[in-house]
Amino acid sequence: MYKGKSVCVVMPAYNEAEGIASTVSAFRALPEVDEVIVADNNSKDGTAVLARAAGARVVSETRQGYGFACRAALQAAACDYVFISESDGTFHAADVYKFLAYAEEFDVIFGTRTSKSCVWDGANMGHFLRYGNWAVAKLLEYLHNGPCLTDVGCTFKFFTRPALQSILPHLTVGGSSLSPQMMVIAVRQGFRCVEIPINYGSRQGTSKITGSFRKAFLLGLRMIAMIIAYRFKPIPAVPGSEGSRRRRRSAVAA
Numbered sequence: 224m225y226k227g228k229s230v231c232v233v234m235p236a237y238n239e240a241e242g243i244a245s246t247v248s249a250f251r252a253l254p255e256v257d258e259v260i261v262a263d264n265n266s267k268d269g270t271a272v273l274a275r276a277a278g279a280r281v282v283s284e285t286r287q288g289y290g291f292a293c294r295a296a297l298q299a300a301a302c303d304y305v306f307i308s309e310s311d312g313t314f315h316a317a318d319v320y321k322f323l324a325y326a327e328e329f330d331v332i333f334g335t336r337t338s339k340s341c342v343w344d345g346a347n348m349g350h351f352l353r354y355g356n357w358a359v360a361k362l363l364e365y366l367h368n369g370p371c372l373t374d375v376g377c378t379f380k381f382f383t384r385p386a387l388q389s390i391l392p393h394l395t396v397g398g399s400s401l402s403p404q405m406m407v408i409a410v411r412q413g414f415r416c417v418e419i420p421i422n423y424g425s426r427q428g429t430s431k432i433t434g435s436f437r438k439a440f441l442l443g444l445r446m447i448a449m450i451i452a453y454r455f456k457p458i459p460a461v462p463g464s465e466g467s468r469r470r471r472r473s474a475v476a477a
């Protein structure tokens with residue numbers, strides 16, 4: 224609980240036996256975190272058993288893919304404040320407090336791993352990934368009138384329950400471009416969004432997405448195509464959101 228709000232952390236997991244137990248335990252060790260939910264994505268290495276033993280609630284997602292697993296994890300969350308993170312030990316559990324510091328002021332908070340001073344030795348964040356994430360985030364910011372965005376691939380994010388309930392039905396990506404889809408929908412629905420720098424460390428276990436230059440490059444292209452395509456899709460601001468108020472103010476002014 225944090226100031227009367229229940230808090231849960233959800234994470235997708237695909238063959239993360241090496242890091243799952245320590246990752247779950249680190250989040251569970253925070254007194255504010257009420258529940259950790261792991262969406263096991265057909266792991267063959269005992270990830271689900273290890274997650275359960277470490278105290279997580281495990282849900283299964285059989286459709287293979289980062290997006291499918293994240294959406295299953297988010298669907299299972301019933302807390303007031305919902306974090307999404309990763310099960311490979313790359314993020315620091317204590318950074319939950321950085322998000323919570325903004326939780327009363329914002330509906331959706333995105334982490335960014337592109338601040339050099341927060342990137343630890345051994346983290347998979349070389350020049351290509353850092354500037355690539357930054358450039359695609361700037362495209363998203365510009366085309367969708369977002370707040371300052373510098374990392375389109377950071378998978379540590381925070382949602383208030385009403386925002387998550389509104390965003391979830393719009394999520395369609397089953398693969399690795401889910402992160403920018405969540406960002407586009409949150410911004411376009413008019414939720415109060417902000418981005419904050421968080422620590423990014425080395426991963427436990429083997430990388431499945433951005434460990435290879437080719438995979439990361441192709442993923443970047445898919446993200447760009449999606450961000451551009453969404454520019455032409457109508458996504459009305461949710462009534463009562465900051466975006467709808469902004470629009471109403473300009474309508475009154477006109």
Ligand SMILES: Nc1nc2c(ncn2[C@@H]2O[C@H](COP(=O)(O)OP(=O)(O)OP(=O)(O)O)[C@@H](O)[C@H]2O)c(=O)[nH]1
Pocket residue numbers: 235236237238239264287288289292309310311313347426429430431432433434
């Ligand atoms: N790639 C992939 N990841 C999945 C899948 N299902 C769940 N995941 C989880 O999604 C997260 C993202 O995959 P990672 O391999 O960490 O990819 P990444 O974060 O881009 O790269 P790293 O720098 O190695 O961490 C991990 O926690 C996976 O366990 C899946 O089908 N494919």
Ligand SMILES: [Mg+2]
Pocket residue numbers: 309311313426
């Ligand atoms: Mg990772």
